[in-house]
């Protein structure tokens with residue numbers, strides 16, 4: 001690492017420019033020049049001001065530190081403090097180089113997991129240690145004993161499950177409660193599926209990610225009932241090709257890129273976002289994965305280069321934001337770890353990050369093709385000078401990190417210097433472009449927690465992601481879809497009947513129900529650069545508390561005498577008595593009731609909104625759902 005060249009070049013660099021001077025400069029440039037020159041303009045300021053004084057090569061992995069945390073773990077575990085003990089053993093695993101001490105720490109964690117009744121995770125940990133055979137004979141023997149204890153417990157649990165099922169069957173008379181309980185038992189059973197030598201376990205043992213029933217020939221992650229269309233105002237958007245029923249699945253997909261929020265880095269897999277009590281670390285940096293399979297996938301897509309950046313402890317202290325991480329990953333995936341760079345730079349279209357080569361509506365959509373990454377919406381013409389300045393600084397920081405790990409030396413460009421080479425400048429502009437893309441195309445990934453002990457449930461944001469098909473969906477303040485997550489997969493379903501030719505709408509975070517017209521319009525204009533013209537905005541629908549709620553007051557879509565009011569009364573009573581836990585019956589009833597309401601009464605009506613909420617809540621139980629009473633959960 002030739003850090004000395006920085007010293008000499010920085011000594012001769014100009015005085016640090018003021019922020020306002022910089023923003024003023026950006027205001028004089030055309031949008032294209034901001035994209036092409038922005039990073040080189042701020043580059044020397046960024047390294048001088050933010051990075052250089054503290055940026056030293058400092059590998060995180062450290063056996064001594066790992067042993068220190070393990071010793072603390074042992075004291076805390078024996079002292080009856082499992083949560084603190086778990087945190088310490090995770091830290092030990094996190095900092096430990098890939099040697100026998102890592103196996104000892106993993107074996108120790110297995111013992112704690114066993115006492116917390118988390119047998120599958122305990123088994124996986126033991127199997128990892130036994131497979132590696134790196135510890136002493138004595139320790140391996142202890143692990144063999146631990147394994148037989150765990151397997152016995154798992155068998156007992158399976159038997160208990162069967163007994164519980166029979167007992168519930170006899171005692172439960174209310175069909176809703178019965179179904180909710182059966183659903184929990186089913187979940188539990190799924191969690192208990194294992195084989196004795198499991199190492200690569202899929203920890204998401206709740207409900208599998210659903211299938212798309214009608215396959216789309218062009219959009220591999222979407223139902224055949226939708227297509228991408230285009231108009232002048234919105235650019236691309238999603239449209240129904242056929243009538244869609246309430247509850248139908250429209251999209252199921254993995255992210256193109258995602259990034260876990262750092263506060264969940266020792267409780268969730270960094271690649272698939274599953275909550276997992278037996279995470280393993282990357283052998284070089286502190287990133288944690290649920291399995292070898294996830295680790296391998298991350299390495300094959302983006303982690304090899306990113307890992308070298310993470311290995312600088314100080315980089316961690318400066319902290320890369322989620323937005324930056326996703327932009328970096330987009331860059332690494334799109335350019336195949338830099339191998340395509342020279343080819344792209346000399347390409348007539350891709351050589352200019354501002355060029356607009358449109359999505360190809362007539363061929364099969366391959367999300368990871370550079371072509372499709374390049375055509376992500378970036379709004380480069382709408383970003384103001386101050387934002388350009390800030391985005392340029394963020395891109396310059398990423399570029400600096402790439403230079404620092406010799407990314408460009410491999411590509412045979414000039415060595416470290418403050419003046420950027422043409423290739424480096426090009427990479428800077430791509431990073432800048434991808435930062436813009438991520439800021440308008442990403443979604444927050446949510447986990448749903450049932451905190452029944454506290455009489456409370458909550459949605460926990462765990463990371464962010466860009467989804468290859470969902471990214472085409474426009475916003476509406478009264479959207480016609482509902483979305484939920486399985487790990488970082490997204491599932492999008494219709495939340496009401498959608499007719500052929502109607503647009504499929506997502507919601508970008510502000511709904512007419514809980515956000516005023518002024519607030520949501522401001523948010524959408526500032527963040528997504530458009531003025532919302534959805535029906536709720538045009539008709540100025542009131543907030544939830546001011547909506548009509550009485551069936552007698554609701555405006556009907558057909559003559560009132562044709563409406564079966566007896567049926568409405570019956571369904572509305574059933575709806576009010578429903579248990580708010582997932583069951584197939586409950587969700588089917590809500591779909592039917594929602595379809596009926598949307599076909600019968602004009603929006604906005606409070607009952608529509610209530611059923612929309614219930615559908616979202618019930619579906620949340622199907623995705624990333626955790627129950628404090630039955631799951632082993634840690635929040636550090």
Ligand SMILES: C[S@@+](CC[C@H](N)C(=O)[O-])C[C@H]1O[C@@H](n2cnc3c(N)ncnc32)[C@H](O)[C@@H]1O
Pocket residue numbers: 233234235236237376377379440441471472473474475476527528529530531532533534
């Ligand atoms: C996530 S992208 C959606 C796909 C985008 N239209 C495209 O062609 O890639 C978000 C952008 O779509 C446009 N958009 C989304 N909803 C819109 C709406 N209701 N009206 C007008 N433009 C909208 C805005 O330009 C927004 O920044």
